[in-house]
Amino acid sequence: MISFVQVLDFIGTFAFAISGIRLASAKRFDWFGAYIVGLATAIGGGTLRDVMLNVTPVWMTDPIYLICTAFAMFFVIIFGKYLIHLNNTFFFFDSIGLALFTVVGFDKTIALGFPFWVAIIMGSVTGAAGGVIRDVFINEIPLIFRKEIYAMACVIGGLFYWICLQMGLEAYLSQIIGFVTVLVVRILAVKYQITLPILKGDPANGQKKE
Template identity: 50%
Template sequence: MENYFTILIDFIGTFAFAVSGIRLASGKQIDWFGAYIIGLVTAIGGGTVRDLLLGIRPFWMLDGRYFLTTAIALLAVLLLKSQLVKWWNTLFLFDAIGLGLVTIVGISKSMDAHLPFWVCIIMGTITGSVGGLLRDVLLNEVPLLLRKDIYALACVAGGLVYFACQYFDFSVPITELIAASVVITVRILAFRFHLHLPVLNSMDSNQVNKP
């Protein structure tokens, strides 16, 4: 039951991330196949890096449903394009949902490898954020991960809550739901209220050489 629940949120997260990638690609004069690739990279990029770091075969090589899920996401964007444009900031919403769900999947899979909790949090953050990083690089955008937006830190917050729930003996589905909700909520609140870390100001040569 618990394993099936993790699989479910994995595919929901894959769909959400794929939609966010395809939606962003739609404004870049990219054809349908190119949009599919962008959606696929967004959906599986972080998990691929995670699995390589864990020394295991990337998950999508063992399950073709990730390719099918991305195809369904492309079809949904094509059929519901006018509705998606009308919805409030659809790209951001799907990206936030994908971020939360996929982060938790990364933590869960890292726990299966019996890694320390802090490594699991790092792996969850990689799973959640690297796909978006690759998407932005391919589309010639400044990656969200490197901007002042609260992005990777939302994954870290969700990871900390995940292990706090474990400490209090919450069931796995409840733990995953709470932790994913924290990631999504932190991301949405940071966007809504313009919360961000301080920006690193440039240091020109004149400033550096001043006594």
């Protein structure tokens, strides 16, 4: 029987794949290139997480992730014209994937017996690393390195998830609260342009002297 976390994982895979394919289409990638970008976005964070947790990456044991990405590809091909005209399409799917994968990464790490601070880090890796790989593939500065609150939303969501577990809430309620927290933090940060402080330095120090 499929668990609630698996459902979140599949939906997150679909959402993240669409975000990657959507950006690849804007860069005029061909179908195969767009699929690779979508796949890397969908499985990149989970693969990095599993390698660090010393377990086999999930997509190597279950083809559903490749299939989900294929469905995302067809979705973008069929509804591409509508998606292009919706300026918030990328933000919507990226935020959904970010929130869902944070919960999935946190839950898997806890299930393997790691402490909560490791789970928060792994949740953040699961949520944010795929987006980093996507942005590198399409030659953009990764969102995690910009002023926008991105990975920090994962950290906050992970903390709320853990607090809910400590309060004795049911696992699925804790997962929903963690998901909603990441999503709300991400949306509010973008809407009200809330950013982290910028580390200032002397740009001249990074330039070569003639």
